[in-house]
Amino acid sequence: MTLVHFLQLNPIIFLGFCILIGLAVGSFLNVVAYRLPVMLDRDWKSQCRELMELSPGAAEEEAFNLSQPPSRCPECGHPIRIRENIPVVSFLLLRGRCAACSQPISVRYPIVEAATGLLSLAVAWHFGVSWETPAALFLTWALIALSLIDFDHQILPDSIVLPTLWLGLILSLFGIFSDAPAAIIGAAAGYLALWSVFQLFRLITGKQGMGYGDFKLLALFGAWLGWQSLFQIVLISSLVGAVVGLSLILFMGRDRTIPIPFGPYLATAGWISMLWGEQINRFYFTWAGI
Secondary structure, eight states: OOHHHHHHHOHHHHHHHHHHHHHHHHHHHHHHHHHHHHHHHHHHHHHHHHHTTOOOOHHHHSOOSSSSSOOBOTTTOOBOOGGGOSTTHHHHHTTTBOTTTOOBOOTHHHHHHHHHHHHHHHHHHHHOSSTHHHHHHHHHHHHHHHHHHHHHHSOOOHHHHHHHHHHHHHHHTTTSSSOHHHHHHHHHHHHHHHHHHHHHHHHHHSSOOSOHHHHHHHHHHHHHHOGGGHHHHHHHHHHHHHHHHHHHHHHSOOOTTSOOOSHHHHHHHHHHHHHHHHHHHHHHHHHHTO
16 A cells, blocks of 8 residues: 555545644744844845955854754743744743743744644645645745745745745646646746836836835746736735735724735735635636626
8 A cells, every 4th residue: 555545545644744744844934934034134244245355244153044053042042942842832831931031932933833734734635635735835834934034024035935936837847736838927927917017116106116026926826826826816915915904004003104015915815826716716707707
């Protein structure tokens, strides 16, 4: 009996495995969301120093990446032990506080871990035991990381976006989610669509309405899901962004002059389109009588 056949006969094991992997990946995504922007900032400063022929700063000489230095409490420097780093469970056992200094731990960590686990479960449930599942899981995890980073820093790192875009094009060669012609056209059309809107908005207002990372993210979805999905993704993301943005301004008093990152809304719309895009289109055509 092959592993695929075993998982098909035991869906509970398959779904349980996916949610556990999702919880573990969610813990890692917390690290990515915090450390990757710092790594990019250090890299930019290092390049500037190199161009200006300056000596490296003290911070640049210290190893800092996704694995080094080991995770520790930002308040007291207590190293996070393995038993203190079990997704969600450790937060509950520690009652949301550092084991050494009792300082509160951000509730964002278990929320991201739990959300990643639940979204991974949704993907596994939807696609079942198929090649689409590992691909969709990877895209889901990449979108979570991008959303967190864009929310915190208003950037969508090329180091995540571009490899994921290329992976979508490669998958299209095997007919996973889309075929190659639709994926290639989708990648180009996705980028050019938002780039054109950006240029028109800047021409009319003299301001920049969005960042280049948003163009690349929509191109990513075009590569994964084909050009047919682009209008739906833009529409859903615009509606969600408008509702959330107005809610933040009206009910939470957010300053309307502070830019709201568009990446998380694009990511949400693209994820929804990946799972239920065909059903949404079918409902729309039925409702419109087409």
